[in-house]
Amino acid sequence: MNNDAQEKIHAAVRSIPRGRVSTYGRIARLAGLERRARLVGHTLRTAPDDLMLPWHRVINAQGRISFPEGSAHQCEQYALLQEEGVVFVNGSVDLARFGWPADGGDLDRYLWDYSSDG
DNA sequence: CAAATGACGGGGT
DNA sequence: AACCCCGCCATTT
Numbered sequence: 744m745n746n747d748a749q750e751k752i753h754a755a756v757r758s759i760p761r762g763r764v765s766t767y768g769r770i771a772r773l774a775g776l777e778r779r780a781r782l783v784g785h786t787l788r789t790a791p792d793d794l795m796l797p798w799h800r801v802i803n804a805q806g807r808i809s810f811p812e813g814s815a816h817q818c819e820q821y822a823l824l825q826e827e828g829v830v831f832v833n834g835s836v837d838l839a840r841f842g843w844p845a846d847g848g849d850l851d852r853y854l855w856d857y858s859s860d861g
Numbered sequence: 862c863a864a865a866t867g868a869c870g871g872g873g874t
Numbered sequence: 875a876a877c878c879c880c881g882c883c884a885t886t887t
Contacts, residue, residue: 744884767869778882780869785884788868801868809868816868865887874878 744785748776752786759800762827763843764836766804773844784809799823806835806842 751774758773759765765773767780776782787798799820803809810817812834821831829841836842 768871771869778870781867781882782869782884784868786868789884798868803868804870820868863887866885867883870881872879874876 744782748774748779748782749786749790751775752783753790753794753796756787756796756798756801759797759843761797762829762841764800764802764824764829764838764841765843766838767801767809768804769842769844770801780804800827800843802836804838806838808834 752770755770755773756765767783768778770783771777771779774783783801787796787801790796790798802820808817808820810820824836825831829836
């Protein structure tokens, strides 16, 4: 694994705003590593804690946490996200609402209302 | 060295 | 929705 890709992945993960989530595939794309979702997972797995990456904001494309139900990791990630206001319904997050970056543009602006008039 | 595995994703049935 | 199959590739067995 080249270090260059890792840094790009770290940067992409860092760019996820608080209260929003992204997916492994999305992060791969943001890092210029199309189709390398698995590499993102591996990279997060081996990322040093002192980097303070918001790893918990990365979930899978189904809007679900990719750790086994009931595992310590799953619990931790769930708790961290809830703390940021991310809502789970039946164990999954509505990516149209909390997903980042938004692709729908209009829908995102309507739901999040970051500018003002919205 | 070959085969299996995995914090994944997308398309087809 | 559930399932299967393929692409992807670093690590592990």
